[in-house]
Amino acid sequence: MPEIKLLSKMKVGEEGSVKNISSKAGTLKKRLLDMGCVAGCKISVKKLAPLGDPIEISVKNYSLSLRKNEADAIEVEVK
Template identity: 50%
Template sequence: MTLNKLPVGTSATVLSISPSQAGFRRKLLSLGMTPGAKITVKRLAPLGDPIEIEVRGFSLSLRKSEAETIQVETI
């Protein structure tokens, strides 16, 4: 399942980040979104884009297109 399909309030574990956008992947990894990291979907913007998540104690907003590149498994 990809991150963009999780409903608000759901927690998940990061499985992988697609290497299709190498610079974006590197930035997420440097922010701590590594495989095994626990994330929680906090809220969605009114039109559904961007998505706010919590990872390792801080909030991060991602576009839906970016969230599609992150494979997760619900807890």
């Protein structure tokens, strides 16, 4: 059964699909949607910086780096 996690809590190599982007994110939500982080899209964690910030993810065949507080706004359904 799939598990819902915040993107910031995922480990390197974990994959899933975007379930929701927090509405309290405001302008960040619009920016994430513009970059392709829409509900249902596949996402995977590629790299973590030594202190866990930033996080490099793969979304729609490109790499994207997000700060940990930005990744806190994205809920992922992990497989």
